[in-house]
Amino acid sequence: MRDEDCVDFLQWALPKLDKRWPGFRKVRGQVCKRIDRRLAELELAGGIDAYRDYLARHPDEWAVLDGFCRITISRFYRDRGVFEALAQHVLPDQIARLRERSGATLRIWSAGCASGEEPYTLRILWQQALAEAHPDVRLRIVATDAQAHMLERARRACYPSGTLAHLPDAWRAAAFEVRDVEGDDDHCLRPAYRTGITFRQQDLRTTMPDGPFALILCRNLAFTYFAEPLQRAVLDGLRARLTPGGVLVLGKHEELPAGRGFEVVDEHRRLYRRADGA
Numbered sequence: 001m002r003d004e005d006c007v008d009f010l011q012w013a014l015p016k017l018d019k020r021w022p023g024f025r026k027v028r029g030q031v032c033k034r035i036d037r038r039l040a041e042l043e044l045a046g047g048i049d050a051y052r053d054y055l056a057r058h059p060d061e062w063a064v065l066d067g068f069c070r071i072t073i074s075r076f077y078r079d080r081g082v083f084e085a086l087a088q089h090v091l092p093d094q095i096a097r098l099r100e101r102s103g104a105t106l107r108i109w110s111a112g113c114a115s116g117e118e119p120y121t122l123r124i125l126w127q128q129a130l131a132e133a134h135p136d137v138r139l140r141i142v143a144t145d146a147q148a149h150m151l152e153r154a155r156r157a158c159y160p161s162g163t164l165a166h167l168p169d170a171w172r173a174a175a176f177e178v179r180d181v182e183g184d185d186d187h188c189l190r191p192a193y194r195t196g197i198t199f200r201q202q203d204l205r206t207t208m209p210d211g212p213f214a215l216i217l218c219r220n221l222a223f224t225y226f227a228e229p230l231q232r233a234v235l236d237g238l239r240a241r242l243t244p245g246g247v248l249v250l251g252k253h254e255e256l257p258a259g260r261g262f263e264v265v266d267e268h269r270r271l272y273r274r275a276d277g278a
């Protein structure tokens with residue numbers, strides 16, 4: 001299929017899936033390839049126009065197309081400045097707030113966790129930068145993703161070296177062992193760094209874990225790919241699951257929908273605090 005035909009198709013189809021075209025502009029190649037494969041599989045003569053007809057005649061196909069629109073790129077320590085801010089002030093501040101509430105468990109949610117890169121980065125950061133100073137605090141991370149095969153990879157916790165390239169060297173050496181496994185996924189997270197994380201298959205559009213969380217990361221998912229009304233609904237759900245004063249982290253190129261009960265902690269790093277009493 002020609003690129004312009006795929007663009008035309010996506011601009012027509014994405015709003016019907018509560019998604020927004022601008023989020024897909026740069027990554028459309030992946031989606032177009034999946035659609036191409038589907039056209040071949042369905043043996044549709046007539047290409048993308050025939051697929052539009054097919055969607056009209058087979059409403060269940062919309063769910064298949066929705067699955068093609070899931071972008072899964074991730075890596076450890078993605079956007080270094082965010083993790084530096086978490087280690088240096090966001091999490092110490094959340095621990096202080098936790099103590100004020102006489103709590104002992106710091107709860108974090110990684111929404112759209114891909115193959116575990118983000119929640120495991122948090123777990124490594126905790127061990128390397130914070131655990132020793134806060135022996136009385138227990139870390140619990142809930143990590144959710146819509147796709148079972150991503151969660152399967154997360155539970156396996158073995159990765160190609162490129163995925164770990166941004167982690168500080170000392171952290172990578174401490175947290176991973178190099179194993180002789182099949183394929184390229186030879187850097188496996190040591191068992192000590194896998195504890196305290198629960199992976200769950202959940203579609204953010206319909207289901208969210210019970211809060212409250214001191215920190216929620218929702219990066220490179222809802223606020224890139226979802227249509228604005230859905231973004232606002234998701235944001236309300238995230239806010240309701242934050243402790244008062246809890247922090248929400250968005251992706252580097254994402255914007256918080258306006259006027260939704262948050263104050264800015266660091267606009268550049270996309271850190272927002274739930275406004276107390278709002």
Ligand SMILES: C[S@@+](CC[C@H](N)C(=O)[O-])C[C@H]1O[C@@H](n2cnc3c(N)ncnc32)[C@H](O)[C@@H]1O
Binds near residue numbers: 073078204
């Ligand atoms: C681009 S990755 C981002 C991963 C990570 N948050 C990061 O920033 O590196 C988006 C992830 O969201 C997942 N996803 C897509 N749609 C979803 C949905 N409706 N509910 C939950 N997860 C979803 C995808 O399977 C994918 O693993």
